[in-house]
Amino acid sequence: MTTNTNAALGGEFLLGGDLPVHRLGFGAMRLPVGTFDGAVRDPETGVAVLRRAVELGVDHIDTAWFYRRGGVAANDLIRQALAPYADGLVIATKVGPLLGETGMPTGEAGPDELRGLVEDNLRTLGVERLDLVYLRVGGMSGPGGASVSDRFAALAELREEGLIRHLGVSNVDAAQLDEALSIAPVAAVQNSFHVQDRGDAELLARCEKDGIAFVPFFPLGGGWRPIDQTRLAAVVERHGATAPQIALAWLLAISPALLAIPGTGVLDHLEENMAAGRIHLTPEDLAALED
Structure with a gap:
């Protein structure tokens, strides 16, 4: 595995016990559009961002x-940019949400609809088996509630058939994680979490203890929980960095089980995000970020 790139400098995690990945990865959500109500982005730029991400x-x-x-579509861009895929490239995807008339994921699939969603991902990514599939539950609200x-169990059956290598859960609480673990192994949990959104600190500690990856979505404060960058100012100045870089460095510092997946559709932002792998926060830095 390459060790001198920015992503590699963030450390490594053994996903599912058999897939080594750099802890600084890439989220594809912002490739088609920058914000929920923003303009559609140029697909050629998305292809360039993906290729540069792998170079980094x-x-x-x-x-x-x-x-x-x-x-x-993000999956189409990934296939166009990177197929045939290099050995060691791990692609994770999510199923559960259904797109409504506005193009937003406003519905939720039932158990009998999940096979079709998995097959859509296999087809659009151009693979015979998916490395990691999360069951994404709930809508725009926080975790908890529904079983x-x-x-x-429907996804576990597809795993037994060989269509999926590892399973994950997203937007879940501890009880929902327990439910999933009673059915099949869970390789990763993907919940909202960042330097100023620490509600799942106990769940992160549990994942670390049990060898489960914890993969924050909105690691830079997108969505409904923005980061107040002024609260990072002292550490930003000390390192000559940017606020997003410090936010990512904090994630990499707090737990060896945490995998950061910052997303962007802009090359300059990609370079900025990946450079966070070179930043090592001190105990003084970490204490300052507790305020």
Whole structure:
């Protein structure tokens, strides 16, 4: 595995016990569109971002079939940019949300619909088996509530058939994780978490203890929990860095089980994000970020 790239300098994790990945990866959600209500992005730029990400050492890409807008889809861009895929490139995807009339994921699939969603990901990514598939539950609200047993069991059957290598769960609480674990092994949990959104600190500690990857979505504060960058200012100045770089460095510092997947559709932002792998926060830095 390459060790001198920015992504590699963030460390390594053994995903599912058999897939080594750099802890600094890439999220594909922003390839088709920058914000929920933004303009559709140029697909050629998305292809260039993906190829540069791999050049910078990214070997873990997080995507979903429903990351699409106006004819531009993240999975299509990944296949166009990177297929045939290099050995060691791990692609994770999510199933569960269904797109509504506006193109937003406003519905949720039942157990009998998940096979079709998995097959859509296999087809659009151009693979025979998916490395990691998350069951994404709930809508735009936080985790908790509905049972995941029936839906996770449906994915576990597809894993037994060989269509999926590892399973994960996304937007879940501890009880829902327990449900999933009672059915099949869980390789990763993907929940909202960042330097100023630490509600799942106990769940992160549990994942670390049990060898489960914890993969924050919105690691730079997108969505509904923005980061107040002024609270990072002292550490930013000390390292001559940017606030997003410090936010990513914090994630990499707090747990060896944490995998950061910052997303962007802009080359300059990609370079900035990947450079976070070179930043090592001190105990003084970490204490300052507790405020």
